[in-house]
Amino acid sequence: MKKTLSILISGLLLVLFCVSLSAGQESETEETYTVWFGGHYTDFTDYQKKVGEYMLGNEEFLPELMVDYLARGKGYILTLNGHYYDHKNFRGTLTSRVGDRFKGTFGYNSLYHREGQDMLTYMETREAGGGKILTHEVLDPGADYRVHRQEFQSEMKALLSRKNNITLMAAHRMVLQKGAEQSIGNTHCFSCHVTSQTATVDKVTHQVEASLQGDIGKNTIGYDFGYRLFESVAQPVYAWFDEARHPVNGLSGAEFDSRLIYADTALPINAYPKTEKFQHKLKTKGSLGNGEYAASAGYSRAENKGTELVSTAWSGHVNYSHPLNQKSRLIARIKGVKLDSDDLFIDLPTYREGRGPTASQRDFDFTRYSTLNRSEFDGSLELITRVNPRLTASFLLGYENISRKDYPVHDDGINTNRFSGQLKLRYRKGLTYSTSVKYRYEKTSDPFTSGRGLFEARGDTVLNPIPDGFNFVFYWQREDLRYQAITTEPTQEHIFEWNSQWRPTSKMNVSLGLKGSYDKNGDLDSLDVNHLNVQPYAALNLTPNPNWSFMAGGSFIHYKSRGPVAVALFDG
Amino acid sequence: MKKHPRLPGFGLGVTMLVLTGIIWMYSPMAWAGTIPEGAVMVGDETCLDCHGDIGENYEKTTHGALSVLSSTQRVILCESCHGPGSAHVDAADPELILNPAKGDQFEQSPTCLSCHKDGQFDNWTFSHHNSGDVNCSSCHKVHAEHREWTQEYVLDLCYGCHAEVRAQTFLPSHHPVSEGRMNCLSCHDPHGGQTAFAMEDTGRETCFSCHPDKEGPFVYEHAPASEDCMVCHTPHGSVADNLLLANEPTLCLNCHAMHFHATIEGWDGDFAVPLDPSRNGTSTPEGWKIGMLTKCTQCHTAIHGTDAPSQAISTSGNALTR
Numbered sequence: 060m061k062k063t064l065s066i067l068i069s070g071l072l073l074v075l076f077c078v079s080l081s082a083g084q085e086s087e088t089e090e091t092y093t094v095w096f097g098g099h100y101t102d103f104t105d106y107q108k109k110v111g112e113y114m115l116g117n118e119e120f121l122p123e124l125m126v127d128y129l130a131r132g133k134g135y136i137l138t139l140n141g142h143y144y145d146h147k148n149f150r151g152t153l154t155s156r157v158g159d160r161f162k163g164t165f166g167y168n169s170l171y172h173r174e175g176q177d178m179l180t181y182m183e184t185r186e187a188g189g190g191k192i193l194t195h196e197v198l199d200p201g202a203d204y205r206v207h208r209q210e211f212q213s214e215m216k217a218l219l220s221r222k223n224n225i226t227l228m229a230a231h232r233m234v235l236q237k238g239a240e241q242s243i244g245n246t247h248c249f250s251c252h253v254t255s256q257t258a259t260v261d262k263v264t265h266q267v268e269a270s271l272q273g274d275i276g277k278n279t280i281g282y283d284f285g286y287r288l289f290e291s292v293a294q295p296v297y298a299w300f301d302e303a304r305h306p307v308n309g310l311s312g313a314e315f316d317s318r319l320i321y322a323d324t325a326l327p328i329n330a331y332p333k334t335e336k337f338q339h340k341l342k343t344k345g346s347l348g349n350g351e352y353a354a355s356a357g358y359s360r361a362e363n364k365g366t367e368l369v370s371t372a373w374s375g376h377v378n379y380s381h382p383l384n385q386k387s388r389l390i391a392r393i394k395g396v397k398l399d400s401d402d403l404f405i406d407l408p409t410y411r412e413g414r415g416p417t418a419s420q421r422d423f424d425f426t427r428y429s430t431l432n433r434s435e436f437d438g439s440l441e442l443i444t445r446v447n448p449r450l451t452a453s454f455l456l457g458y459e460n461i462s463r464k465d466y467p468v469h470d471d472g473i474n475t476n477r478f479s480g481q482l483k484l485r486y487r488k489g490l491t492y493s494t495s496v497k498y499r500y501e502k503t504s505d506p507f508t509s510g511r512g513l514f515e516a517r518g519d520t521v522l523n524p525i526p527d528g529f530n531f532v533f534y535w536q537r538e539d540l541r542y543q544a545i546t547t548e549p550t551q552e553h554i555f556e557w558n559s560q561w562r563p564t565s566k567m568n569v570s571l572g573l574k575g576s577y578d579k580n581g582d583l584d585s586l587d588v589n590h591l592n593v594q595p596y597a598a599l600n601l602t603p604n605p606n607w608s609f610m611a612g613g614s615f616i617h618y619k620s621r622g623p624v625a626v627a628l629f630d631g
Numbered sequence: 632m633k634k635h636p637r638l639p640g641f642g643l644g645v646t647m648l649v650l651t652g653i654i655w656m657y658s659p660m661a662w663a664g665t666i667p668e669g670a671v672m673v674g675d676e677t678c679l680d681c682h683g684d685i686g687e688n689y690e691k692t693t694h695g696a697l698s699v700l701s702s703t704q705r706v707i708l709c710e711s712c713h714g715p716g717s718a719h720v721d722a723a724d725p726e727l728i729l730n731p732a733k734g735d736q737f738e739q740s741p742t743c744l745s746c747h748k749d750g751q752f753d754n755w756t757f758s759h760h761n762s763g764d765v766n767c768s769s770c771h772k773v774h775a776e777h778r779e780w781t782q783e784y785v786l787d788l789c790y791g792c793h794a795e796v797r798a799q800t801f802l803p804s805h806h807p808v809s810e811g812r813m814n815c816l817s818c819h820d821p822h823g824g825q826t827a828f829a830m831e832d833t834g835r836e837t838c839f840s841c842h843p844d845k846e847g848p849f850v851y852e853h854a855p856a857s858e859d860c861m862v863c864h865t866p867h868g869s870v871a872d873n874l875l876l877a878n879e880p881t882l883c884l885n886c887h888a889m890h891f892h893a894t895i896e897g898w899d900g901d902f903a904v905p906l907d908p909s910r911n912g913t914s915t916p917e918g919w920k921i922g923m924l925t926k927c928t929q930c931h932t933a934i935h936g937t938d939a940p941s942q943a944i945s946t947s948g949n950a951l952t953r
Contacts, residue, residue, distance in 0.1 A: 089691075113807040129777065131696045136777055142811060150812065158697055170812040181925055184918025185898040192902070193892075193922050194910040216749075224748055234841070245930045245952060246942060250904045253929060264843050272750055281750060289843035298953075300942055309906045320940050320948050328953050329932055330939065331844045344753050353753050363848050366938050370848040378757040386737060390757055400848045410944055423947055430857040431848065443736070443762055451735055451764045466854055485764040489733040495763060507858050509886035534945035537891070547885045548862070558792055565772060568791045598794035600787050608787050614798030620877070622885050 088132040095125035099144075112173055113148075121145055134158045147171040147207065160218045168210040176202055176241055182253050190307055192250035199257045206238035206260050225273035234264040244298025244328040248319060249306045254298055258329065261293035278345030285338035285359075291331035298328045314418070317411035332365035350381035350388075370400035370431055387444040394437040400429035410535070423535070428465035433472070436460045439479075449488060455481040467510025477503040494559040499552075506548035506580070511538070513545040513623070547588050547622045549578030568600040570612075586623040593617045664726045664733075670715040677720060678709040691776040712742055712773075732768035736761050743767045751824045758823025765792070770821065789815040802868035804875075817841075818866070835860055849936030851949045855886070856935045883927045893923040 100120045123144055130137040134157060141151030152166040179195035186192070214230040242258035245251065265288045272281025302323035303315035316322065340357035354377040362369045376394040383389055403426065410421040439457035446452055457479040463472030478501070485495040515537060532540065558572035572595070579589035598612030679686040689695040689708075698708075710716055712731055719728035731742040740761060744752060755761055760769075770788055790797040796815075800808045807813050815821075818837055838860045839846045845856065855862035863882060864874045871878040877885070897918030903911035915921070928934050933951045940948025 112804070113810045113812065131691065131777060133690075134697065136693070136696050138777075144811070148810070148812065156697055168812060170807055170810070172807075177926070177929065179929065181921045182929065183912035183914065184922050185902040185912075185914040186919075187896040187898050187916070189898075191892065191895060191919075192904050192910075193919070194904060194912055196910070226749065228750065243929055243932050248942075249906045250910060252904075252910055262844065266840070270750055274748075279748065287840075287843060289846075291844070304906060307905065318944055319942050320944055321942060326939070326953070328939070329937075332847075332849075332938055334843060334846055336843075336846070342750075342753065351756050353757065361846060361848060363938065366850055368848045368850065378754060380756050388737075390762065392757055403850060405850075405940075405948065407940075407944055407947060423944055425947060427850065427852075429848065430852045430854040441762060445735060445737055448735075453762055466857075483763055487735065487764065490768060493764075497763075507855070507862065509854070512886050513888055515888070534943070535947075538946075541888060545886055560792065565775075570791055570794050572794065574795050594795045594798070596794040596798060598790065598797070600791055602787065610787055610790070612790075612794050612797065614795055616795075616798065 088130055090131075091127075091129040093125075093127035095123075095127075097123040097125070099123055113170060126151075159221075162214075162216045164212070164214045166210075166212045168212075170208050171205050171238075172208060173205040174240060176200075176204055177243075177255065179243075179253055179255055192306065193253075194250060195253045195255070197255045199255070202239065202241070202257050204238070204240050204257075206236050206240065209235045209237075220273070223273045223275070224279070226271070228268070228270040230266075230268045232264075232266040234262075234266075236260055236262040236264075242296045242329045244296075246298070246300040248301045248315065248322060249304045249309065250301075252301070256296055256298075258296045259293040260291075262289070262291045262331065264289045272342070276345075278343060280341070280343045283338070283340040283342065283357075285336075285340075287336045288334075289331075290333045295327035295330040297325040299325045314411050314414060317408060320408060332363045334361060334363055336361040347379065348381070350379055352377065352379045354378070366403075368401050368403065370398065370429070372399075373397045383442075383444075387442065390439075390441040390443065392437075392439045392441070395435065397434045398431050400431040402429070403427045412533075426469075428469045430463070430466040432464040432466075434462045434464075449486055451485045451487075453481075453483040453485075455479070455483075457481070461507075467508075473505050473507065473510075475503060475505050475507065477501055477506075490562060490565075492559075492561050495557070497554070497556040499554040501549075501552040501554075503548070503550050503552075506546060506550060508544040508546035508548065510544055511541040513541060513543040515540040516542055543584060545586075545623055546580065546583070547590075547620075548580065549588065549590070550580045550582050552576065552578035566602050566604075568598075570596075570598040570600070572596050583623075587621070588623065589621050591617070591619045664728055664730050666714045666729060667718045667727060670718040670727075672710050673716045673720055675709050678713075678716060682709075685774050688774065688776065692774060693777045694773065696777060732773065734766065735764050736766060740766060751820065751822050754823040756823075760821060760823065789821075796867050799868035802870055804870070804872055805868040806866065806874070845935040847936050850938045851933070851940065851951060852936045853934055853951060879926045879928060880924050890923040890927075893920050895919040 128139040143149040150168040182195040212232045219225040245253045267286040269284045304311040338359040342355040344353035356375040374396040407423040441455040443453045459477040461475040481499040487493040561569040575593045596614035601609040714729040898914040939953040941950035941952040
């Protein structure tokens with residue numbers, strides 16, 4: 060509550076600052092108010108349990124209010140607009156601009172996000188011959204799960220020196236999420252048992268951005284700083300994990316203990332770690348030869364404060380535009396990122412393999428190498444040429460590489476290469492009419508896959524020999540039996556887009572278009588994958604004045620997916 | 632006779648193309664014009680002789696209201712953007728003066744960017760909007776009142792070209808855009824710059840700016856969450872829950888082998904757990920299929936990653952159940 064108050068006070072101070080700046084201008088002020096009263100009503104006739112994630116309908120008339128205020132004088136503009144839908148859903152933004160020297164914005168946004176309750180009813184079964192059992196328990200049936208999300212955002216931009224265009228920007232955003240959510244825990248020793256309970260949601264996110272930039276000759280240099288802190292201050296819920304025992308005869312002992320990392324205890328579930336992230340970025344832009352360039356180099360560091368795990372990212376980009384003549388230019392874009400995350404040694408209890416005094420031990424300790432570890436490169440070359448005053452054409456060739464260091468195998472990750480080609484044509488008759496057509500083709504080798512995600516070989520042929528005294532496969536051995544990669548990521552993709560705009564006046568816009576894509580992956584030894592997406596659309600937009608906007612349109616989406624669904628054979 | 636499948640919307644597409652051609656043929660031609668060599672400045676008063684309507688409204692425009700130029704400097708205000716106007720005045724020819732609003736990326740962008748050097752325009756020259764000839768005037772109205780500074784309000788403005796996205800925001804699962812709690816600018820920067828409050832220029836970071844609890848780094852990871860949020864999600868709208876590309880379990884089974892418990896034949900009738908009779912229920916022969924093939928995240932709750940190991944050692948604690 061104190062944080063909320065402090066932010067509100069900061070916002071008010073910003074408002075007063077803006078107003079005082081505005082009042083300092085010796086000029087006539089012209090003010091415009093628009094207050095819109097309305098309402099909304101929901102009819103539940105033929106109610107079919109529609110999803111209402113954000114706005115829950117009530118079968119009653121509820122008033123709505125919109126406010127739009129503008130104060131304008133010589134050298135300043137002050138605007139305030141807001142929308143009240145109900146006491147849970149409303150927003151407002153205040154903006155002040157003073158000449159080209161200062162711009163300040165303060166905004167507030169409130170929404171409720173509702174989530175239904177999963178009653179887990181179908182998690183209830185027993186093996187035909189006895190043995191394996193699945194049961195469920197909902198400790199708070201009928202609970203109302205929803206989260207109130209509030210966002211406070213303030214931003215200030217100031218031109219410190221007009222001579223060198225020295226600009227300072229500072230911004231802060233705070234997001235508060237409070238409410239309740241469903242938290243599910245499961246224990247699976249002597250029976251699989253799934254328990255649902257209510258968890259309190261109380262999350263806070265702070266984000267700060269600051270930027271300073273200025274001109275040096277024909278070039279601009281700048282520095283950006285970013286900071287983000289996320290924390291859940293609610294107490295986590297606990298779930299009970301059963302004692303390790305044989306599911307039928309109830310015997311407990313070393314063999315069953317060794318199957319579990321923890322048992323006969325209550326532990327927190329679904330907890331959110333506190334995370335903190337910093338970013339620093341140097342950037343520059345300006346003229347180089349006859350062309351223009353923009354470049355940046357950045358470093359970021361994210362830390363999980365609970366485990367002290369750290370991930371870092373070095374990133375950079377260079378864009379260069381070179382004029383070939385008055386009507387053509389060549390654009391080169393290069394971007395690279397290198398991500399690294401800490402390795403971590405996972406110490407697990409010793410697994411007892413076999414029964415009786417002769418049982419051997421198996422050690423499952425391992426080093427977790429992060430799937431984040433990778434380097435990415437993205438580059439493209441684009442030629443843009445004006446064929447005539449109405450027609451512009453663009454040809455683009457691109458290359459992207461993602462070199463994963465440790466996924467799915469340590470020091471032998473998937474190396475993805477993607478080549479792309481694109482053609483864009485845009486025809487324009489002034490502001491009245493335009494039409495654009497785009498075709499893009501992408502060819503990818505080794506896209507992201509789920510390594511060893513599919514198919515299991517016969518245990519007695521792969522696990523040779525199966526441990527003495529056993530004629531079955533252990534759960535942990537099933538990982539070794541899978542031999543086929545599986546994915547829905549394509550190796551070839553065709554994308555087509557067409558859009559036409561007709562704007563007979565500045566207050567009317569007619570839009571027609573078609574968006575389509577087809578992709579496939581026939582490189583897998585297992586199953587071919589393809590997706591087809593076709594979406595034609597038409598829209599009419601009328602805006603007779605800033606207070607009225609009328610939009611009508613229609614769209615049809617056809618999406619067809621042919622993908623693998625992995626089927627398992629149970630031989631455990 | 633075998634019927635060949637037709638692409639859905641084919642007829643509508645042909646109709647649209649015909650309409651486009653008709654509009655194309657009857658639309659007036661306009662372009663940005665050129666300034667002949669030797670043209671000189673004539674001053675605002677001369678311009679306003681013919682374009683008085685624009686002058687009357689100028690103080691109400693964003694440029695007019697925020698102008699910090701002195702009255703003497705304002706003499707050449709019109710020609711700051713439109714260039715020297717003497718040839719245009721002498722010949723009364725609209726093609727002998729610059730009209731940046733009607734120009735393409737070779738004409739208009741340099742005019743506006745000569746003053747708008749702010750950080751948000753750092754990459755405008757290289758942006759997809761600019762290379763696609765979506766210019767400043769495609770979205771902004773320079774001579775209009777401040778409240779009409781953009782062609783339409785943000786959502787309507789973007790939907791003018793991206794109407795297909797508008798349709799997606801009405802699908803059952805969507806971000807609260809149609810409810811007015813977000814808009815396109817919450818995630819996108821139309822000027823080619825970085826999204827507000829996103830730390831890096833990657834898709835994951837854009838998502839983390841509002842969903843930081845999914846970022847980690849975590850002890851136990853889910854590889855696609857490290858890869859790209861779009862492996863499982865689609866941002867504008869979906870018929871599946873939680874903006875997923877497909878509902879569970881289909882989505883999960885696209886990458887993972889089906890849970891082997893799903894193949895167990897179920898008991899037919901009531902049962903109780905021998906070791907804990909308070910846990911009981913009714914089973915069917917298909918009970919395991921139903922229980923294991925309805926929603927994977929009922930048990931694998933920490934699907935974006937977690938620091939807490941799952942209970943069984945057989946998966947090395949990496950089952951993302953806690």
